[in-house]
Amino acid sequence: MIIEKLLLQVLIVLSPVLIYSVISNGKKEPRFPFLMVFYMLAGVLCIVFSYQTFGLYWDLRYVIVVCAFLYGGVRTGWVVFAVLMLTRTIYGGDHLPFAYLCITSAALAAYFFQAKYQQVVTKWKKVLFTIALSLVPVVIQVTITMILVSQHALPVMDESVLASYLFYYVLVIIIAAGFITLLHEAVNERRRMQEEIIRAEKFNTLAGLAASIAHEVRNPLTVVKGFLQLMKEDDKSTNQQYFSLVLNELGRAENIINDYLSFAKPELKSVENVKLLETVQEIQALLQPYAIKEGVHLNELHDIEEGLLVKADRNQLKQALINFVKNAIEATPNGGNVSLIVQQTGNMVTVHISDTGKGMNKEELSRIGSLFYTTKDKGTGLGTMVSIRIIEAMAGMVTFKSKELVGTTVSVSLPVQKEPATIHSINDKKKEAM
Numbered sequence: 001m002i003i004e005k006l007l008l009q010v011l012i013v014l015s016p017v018l019i020y021s022v023i024s025n026g027k028k029e030p031r032f033p034f035l036m037v038f039y040m041l042a043g044v045l046c047i048v049f050s051y052q053t054f055g056l057y058w059d060l061r062y063v064i065v066v067c068a069f070l071y072g073g074v075r076t077g078w079v080v081f082a083v084l085m086l087t088r089t090i091y092g093g094d095h096l097p098f099a100y101l102c103i104t105s106a107a108l109a110a111y112f113f114q115a116k117y118q119q120v121v122t123k124w125k126k127v128l129f130t131i132a133l134s135l136v137p138v139v140i141q142v143t144i145t146m147i148l149v150s151q152h153a154l155p156v157m158d159e160s161v162l163a164s165y166l167f168y169y170v171l172v173i174i175i176a177a178g179f180i181t182l183l184h185e186a187v188n189e190r191r192r193m194q195e196e197i198i199r200a201e202k203f204n205t206l207a208g209l210a211a212s213i214a215h216e217v218r219n220p221l222t223v224v225k226g227f228l229q230l231m232k233e234d235d236k237s238t239n240q241q242y243f244s245l246v247l248n249e250l251g252r253a254e255n256i257i258n259d260y261l262s263f264a265k266p267e268l269k270s271v272e273n274v275k276l277l278e279t280v281q282e283i284q285a286l287l288q289p290y291a292i293k294e295g296v297h298l299n300e301l302h303d304i305e306e307g308l309l310v311k312a313d314r315n316q317l318k319q320a321l322i323n324f325v326k327n328a329i330e331a332t333p334n335g336g337n338v339s340l341i342v343q344q345t346g347n348m349v350t351v352h353i354s355d356t357g358k359g360m361n362k363e364e365l366s367r368i369g370s371l372f373y374t375t376k377d378k379g380t381g382l383g384t385m386v387s388i389r390i391i392e393a394m395a396g397m398v399t400f401k402s403k404e405l406v407g408t409t410v411s412v413s414l415p416v417q418k419e420p421a422t423i424h425s426i427n428d429k430k431k432e433a434m
């Protein structure tokens with residue numbers, strides 16, 4: 001029965017990724033090209049165990065070639081292609097040129113589209129992509145089979161049987177290509193997660209160490225500052241101006257350390273009612289010099305009442321917004337615009353940070369906010385992640401919209417804080433309703 005043989009073929013096709021997942025087990029890419037070897041073996045097995053009838057070989061070798069290119073890279077792809085051609089040549093038969101044509105078409109399709117494949121983000125689109133590529137040689141094969149049948153060049157007794165075989169064949173190819181993609185994606189996902197966990201661990205340790213050092217430095221600094229202040233009061237000599245200078249600089253160092261400490265631990269310390277508009281305007285004033293230096297116009301527009309309140313930790317909120325605005329300025333070329341637009345919709349208030357910068361493509365957009373993701377030489381890849389965490393800790397939400405070469409809009413939404421009086425009246429109404 002063809003269906004049994006084809007199910008055996010599915011097992012053979014899935015075996016490389018299954019064995020590979022056990023061997024690699026979420027570890028880094030191994031040195032030895034396991035995947036290439038497994039795919040070569042699977043390719044040979046496909047042909048050895050293929051179902052031969054009507055003078056044709058029914059097997060899933062095209063799926064093997066396509067996946068070798070997509071998941072093993074170009075080199076693996078061509079090696080597997082060569083092995084398949086060789087094995088098929090050894091088997092010989094009347095329709096050898098026909099077999100060559102189909103394998104070559106699978107390899108070429110996979111080769112030309114493998115770069116595009118890497119840009120596909122979602123796994124279901126990848127599944128469709130793999131299926132489409134695997135069907136390229138199948139379409140050729142089916143067409144040629146039809147032509148051969150019409151010329152009576154194939155020993156076909158019953159055409160309806162051939163039609164049912166073709167149906168099963170296409171169906172099994174679709175299933176196999178879909179499954180193999182899902183398995184490969186699961187293996188890759190596991191590897192990515194493992195790497196992310198290790199890096200997060202490292203980052204956590206570093207942040208913890210840095211925070212404790214900053215803490216230790218702050219204490220002697222405070223003592224030194226205190227004594228210097230005393231000495232300054234007693235001193236009547238010409239050193240007075242130096243004292244002011246030293247105290248100023250010490251104050252600055254203290255501020256930097258305090259900022260770092262509040263940044264390293266994004267718990268909300270002092271949650272209070274913050275006037276959002278005031279905060280946004282302060283940020284605009286703070287970053288204006290930086291924007292001017294980068295040749296970017298930084299402007300602010302609002303559509304809310306002056307006194308609108310949000311419940312937030314003022315410093316953390318500022319830090320988060322500064323990160324987003326700084327990213328926007330950095331992404332915008334000379335002469336571009338960055339706008340801070342504050343709007344209220346229902347019980348949420350949103351700060352849109354909109355730039356006319358380089359924007360991001362889908363792939364970049366999907367990675368933004370993940371740990372250590374940066375495209376800058378001196379970037380840390382932490383700003384966005386920390387800022388999202390801060391906003392989410394305030395029951396807010398951050399969304400990104402971006403178009404490559406057009407610009408990006410980061411929208412930071414926070415719940416509006418109702419005045420105590422308003423809350424009261426709402427509660428009263430609820431009570432009345434009850």
Ligand code: ADP
Nearest residue numbers: 327328331374375376379380381382383384408
């Ligand atoms: P860093 O600024 O250190 O690179 P971030 O986490 O702040 O780290 O940003 C991560 C990456 O996201 C940046 O390197 C950049 O590629 C991208 N990015 C962030 N904001 C924007 C933006 N407004 N426009 C285009 N790309 C952006």
Ligand code: MG
Nearest residue numbers: 323327383384
């Ligand atoms: Mg940044």
